[in-house]
Amino acid sequence: MGKLYQVRGIVLSTRDFQENDRILNILTPSKGKITAIAKGVRKATSSLRSGTQRLCLARFLLYEGKSLAIVTQCQVEDFFGPVRESLERLLTACYLAEIAEAVTVPGQPSSGMFGLLKGSLTLLTREDPFLVARTFEARTISLLGLAPRLGSCAACGGTLSSRGPVAVSPAAGGALCPSCQGGYGPEYYLSRESLGAWQRLSDLRGKNLHCLKLSARCRGELEEVLPAYLEYYLERKLKSRRLLHLEEDGHEH
Numbered sequence: 490m491g492k493l494y495q496v497r498g499i500v501l502s503t504r505d506f507q508e509n510d511r512i513l514n515i516l517t518p519s520k521g522k523i524t525a526i527a528k529g530v531r532k533a534t535s536s537l538r539s540g541t542q543r544l545c546l547a548r549f550l551l552y553e554g555k556s557l558a559i560v561t562q563c564q565v566e567d568f569f570g571p572v573r574e575s576l577e578r579l580l581t582a583c584y585l586a587e588i589a590e591a592v593t594v595p596g597q598p599s600s601g602m603f604g605l606l607k608g609s610l611t612l613l614t615r616e617d618p619f620l621v622a623r624t625f626e627a628r629t630i631s632l633l634g635l636a637p638r639l640g641s642c643a644a645c646g647g648t649l650s651s652r653g654p655v656a657v658s659p660a661a662g663g664a665l666c667p668s669c670q671g672g673y674g675p676e677y678y679l680s681r682e683s684l685g686a687w688q689r690l691s692d693l694r695g696k697n698l699h700c701l702k703l704s705a706r707c708r709g710e711l712e713e714v715l716p717a718y719l720e721y722y723l724e725r726k727l728k729s730r731r732l733l734h735l736e737e738d739g740h741e742h
């Protein structure tokens with residue numbers, strides 16, 4: 490027999506199911522990722538409509554079904570309204586949710602990832618979406634235990650070249666010295682500024698985000714290496730990142 494239980498969670502993604510139902514992937518701190526069905530939610534009269542929308546933080550009363558949990562009640566805690574008023578913020582939020590969905594598994598507590606996503610969605614209501622996304626990537630990499638070695642060669646422990654950009658390889662797990670370069674798959678060249686910024690992004694707490702001033706070059710390098718690092722370890726491409734780029738290109742023309 491199933492049982493009822495209450496969880497707090499963020500709706501990562503949704504898809505319509507049958508006539509009026511919707512299937513949700515919810516990230517919870519205690520039970521990891523939960524797949525749940527909200528029955529009849531697409532009817533105008535459903536009381537579940539608001540809390541079951543994508544990127545909504547809510548309290549759910551779930552019934553443990555045979556294969557899927559069933560949403561019996563939900564109460565919105567935060568809708569992150571301002572995020573929905575700008576396409577760039579909304580696409581960034583979807584990108585963060587996609588990463589959170591990719592790195593979490595059902596049944597495995599993920600309070601770190603839940604806290605990071607909740608905090609980042611809150612920051613996204615007011616801070617620079619670019620910096621929120623890069624901080625999220627850097628801190629996710631650390632949460633997964635994949636923090637790169639950037640102070641010395643990740644392959645041999647040797648000294649990095651003392652001037653010019655430093656090669657970083659996801660396969661090697663960090664920076665490479667001149668003699669190890671070329672032996673560890675794709676490499677990304679980072680300026681000293683970017684190496685330092687990566688470290689600061691991983692340590693940064695949200696309220697200090699606006700203090701971080703990065704050059705255009707550094708922004709470009711980080712925007713390339715951080716997603717590449719995540720994609721290497723996830724062994725998949727992050728789809729919403731591409732949508733975000735289309736939106737950015739749209740701004741320039």
Ligand SMILES: [Zn+2]
Nearest residue numbers: 642645666669
């Ligand atoms: Zn080396």
